Amino acid sequence: MTPTLGDVLAVLAQAYPPPLAESWDAVGLVCGDPTEPVSRVLVCVDPVESTVDEALEVGAQLLLAHHPLLLRGVHGVPADDPKGGLVHRLVRAGAALVCAHTNADSASPGVSDALAAALGLAVTGPLVPNVTDATIGAGRIGTLPAAEPLSAFVRRVADALPETAWGVRGAGDPDRPVRTVAVCGGAGDSYLAAARAAGVDAYVTADLRHHPAGEHLATGRDAPALVDVAHWASEWPWCAQAAGILRAAFNGTVDILVSTRRTDPWTLGETSGKRRTTA
Missing domain, CATH: 3.40.1390.30 (NIF3 (NGG1p interacting factor 3)-like)
Known part of the structure; x- marks a missing residue:
């Protein structure tokens, strides 16, 4: 039937x-x-x-x-x-x-569980627990099998997600060891403070904006490194x-x-090459 x-x-x-x-x-x-x-x-x-x-x-x-x-x-x-x-x-x-x-997003398993699994993370709990049930909520915190440099972790993220014009961007010391990671599928810059409070090494999300990202990193060396991906890909x-x-x-x-259709709205991406600036 x-x-x-x-x-x-x-x-x-x-x-x-x-x-x-x-x-x-x-x-x-x-x-x-x-x-x-x-x-x-x-x-x-x-x-x-x-x-x-x-x-x-x-x-x-x-x-x-x-x-x-x-x-x-x-x-x-x-x-x-x-x-x-x-x-x-x-x-x-x-x-x-x-x-x-x-x-x-909040269910378990939910959107961020799927993102964590794609990155090879073992989930330990939500990033922002639900007020009535602490086992569910927004985002997820997880661990890698072993620590790896941020540069390698950014490559891991890029390899795990579908390719987009937006690509994958990292912010932080390329050599910083990454073992504990917070993830949030979709736009997650509203959870930057939660990622910092969780004490993770890196935070993976989408649609990070210039000023919130810069202000987050300016809080000090303990601020998690950031990995920004395309909203659709996340x-x-x-x-x-x-x-x-x-x-x-x-x-x-x-x-x-x-669905096999890429519906990310961005269709073109170029890397600036003629003029480069250094931090």
Whole structure:
């Protein structure tokens, strides 16, 4: 008997409980009929034109995305609006859209667990524990099997994540030993103080800004080194995690695919070479 969308929603709600989402977030079912059967699911980071194309091309009845499509309040979804157009395309094709965002960030395992696993870290706990359950929360702290120089660790991160124009950037002494690491999938500069308080050697996250990063490093030699990656790349490992949860739940009765489309918005990257400055 083919599972229904409602069956898939129940599994996702157990893995990534909606109450864990931040109050400002928009998670859950965006469009789709819970009574309709689901035989194929595509998991992605961004619900954008490219991944909607892919979902319809592979015949998926469900697109499971990390990022919300309609995060800000809207008064309508007209077909001539970019986001409204995606909703119309999905509905016409009989495909649903479900988003698991900050609820997937805080859940265990969640987005940052997937990032930590990709980097070869053994997770010891959350970076910012949930106020009601200290075993879950934002970010993760983990350890490497053995210490390695920051320069080698930055290369480890670059090798573990999909290539992007943004690349991977490190800030700190290249020879600094790195053993304990904090990670946060997505934009994580709001947790710089938490990483410093945790006493880790390095902090891996996305979208680090110039001033917060500089001010963090200026706090002294004990400030964790920073490794900045592309937002999309930091969250892409979650797709395989979510796919694995669904495969285990439905035991082969639902075909679960992970999107191969790179939806990072940056498409070009160059390194300045004619003029170089030194610190």
